Amino acid sequence: MIQFLMNGRIHTENLPADTTVLQYLRRDAGRCGTKEGCASGDCGACTVVLAEPQGDALSYRTVNACLTFMPAVHGKQLITVEDLKHRGELHHVQQAMVDNHASQCGFCTPGFVMSLFALEKQQQSFSVAQTQHALSGNLCRCTGYRPIMDAAKAICDAPQPDQFDADARLTLDKLRAISATGEPVSIDELADRYFAQPDARLVAGGTDLALEVTQRYQRLPELISLSHIPELKVITLTGQTIHIGAAASLSDCMPVLYDEFPEFGELLERFASQQIRNQGTFGGNIANGSPIGDGGPVLLALGASLLLRRGAEQRELPLDKFFLGYRKTALQPGEFIEQIRIPRNSGVARQLRIYKVSKRLEDDISAVCAALHIEVQKGVVIHARVAFGGMAEVAKRAISCEAQLLGQPWQTATIERACQALELDYTPISDFRASREYRMQVAKNLLRRCHIEMTSPETLMRVTHYV
Structure with missing residues (x-):
């Protein structure tokens, strides 16, 4: 049973869990102002706004109605374009x-x-x-x-x-009065439910999972929503580690990562769109095992690990042990990602360089995504973690390349040997985004670009830095 606020009234709906907000609005609610365009979160024609309590105020965020399952609106205010007109006047x-x-x-x-x-x-x-x-x-x-x-x-x-400001207090009271859904509301409840139903699909933002419904016309009869579990949305910093809850939205992660790793923050600005970032999570980006997920290579380069949970048991696993094959991971039946743990950069002279190569600057999928975490002291490389997405069946570290860098002078000859070593690390494929030859050449050139940027910081190498 789903309860949400729309047009000033609490709506109670009993719908299949894989019903998208767009399907509900156009088919069931007769609200056809919200348009169906791409059905994949790329065009924004179906954009709606969700408002939810944040302290004593309301937080307003855009989402793609085509990729948002109805359980995600439980306890929130759903605002569509029809709601903006007030007393016969346009908003x-x-x-x-x-x-x-x-x-x-x-x-x-x-x-x-x-x-x-x-x-x-x-x-x-x-x-x-x-x-x-x-x-x-x-x-x-x-x-x-x-x-x-x-x-x-x-x-x-x-x-x-506007009318939403005038009604804010009443809206907050109505939203807080909505009873809990049948979905888990604590991490212990989730662990018990998923252990008992390991064939169910977990959905946090659903920005990738929903494509199975909108693009492949499949049904997802067993879904467990993570939308109402506060522990999975918490982001905390310790002296040495950033702990990111697996269901924390990318929008909430951005300011923290910007402060610690500005390059990571810049990448997230190009990570899909605002609507997707408001819903999408690192937990989902990693768990789906996609070779072109942009989070994977960066987290690999940073030496991230995952806190996994299965029933009452927890284990921590380095991310480079998690990806086993194309969309295949080390997760056991009934096991889920609880946290992503990233070592902090405080007091360490390591430089992070991230490069995303795609046909569009923003809101596009990578042909190649490179992440390089390098530390050079007295002209010698003492730390090197290099990872690429789009170059193999999984996001993967370049172990042979790293071996050619470690302990060597940070100079052109070393970089060229490391470039050749990439051919031992990867056997890319050709697809509609790029040919295998292009991918390999780009990967080598990004390694060269990293060297130029670090040795000649006055040289502007990225179009976004001077246009």
Whole structure:
């Protein structure tokens, strides 16, 4: 039984667990303002906003309705484009789109409106960079982005209170009155449930799992939602380690990782879109065992480990022992990822370099993703962990390459030997993203780029640093 707030009223629904929010809105609720475009989280036409209590206020976040299963909205306010109109008048976000001629065919417009609505709730003043990130998951094929950015500037430069602000206290009271769902609400409950039902699928953000429903038209009859387990969303820092709960959203991880590893934070800005980052998790990114998940190579290079749980038993496993083959991991039946543990960089002169090569700068899948964690003292490499995604059936460390770097002078001749060693570490394949020859050449060139960046920091090597 799912309970959520929509249009000021508590809705109680008994739906199959694999029902997406988009299916519910268009098929069951008759709310067709939310559009169906790609059904894969790439176009943003189906963007809706979820509001939930955060202390004594409400937190507003965009999500892709096509990739969000209905259990994820339990205990939250579901806001669609139909909710914005108030007392016969357009919401000021909608009016700004009209005033700035920011809509032509109009198909993408509801998604843009919802992203701008959430942006205004989160942002105090207009910022080009933050607005671009907020809209990076919304595609427009006819209007062009300049008038949409003009609308965003008008909204953020002159924010206005609306009906959601006026009803915030009442909304909080209604949401807090919603009873617990039948899903586990503690990590112990999850461990017991999953141990008893090891064939069930765990779903946190569901941004990858939902594709089995929307793209492959499969049914997922047994799902266990992780959306209501606070312990799995906690991010803590100890003196030596960052502990990330497996169900913590990538958006929540970003500020912590930015502070500790700025390169990691920059990568996450290119990790899918804002809507996906608001839902997606490192736990899911790792557990699905994909060879092109961007989290894998970076966490491998940083020497991360996983805290795993099966029933009452826990074990810690280095990440480089976790990936066994294509979408095959070391997880036992009924075992799940509880935490991702990343060694901190405090007081260590190690440099992290991350490179993502894809057809688009943002909201795209990598052809090659490289992560290099290097420490050089007195001209000699004393620490080297190198990992690549997109080069093998799993995200994988370049052991032969690392061996050519360790203990050697940090110079061109060493780099060239390390480049040749990559051919011992990887046998990439050709697919629609890149040929195997291209992937190997790119991997070698990224190693060379890392050397140039570290030895000649004044040389600008990335287009995002000077455009």
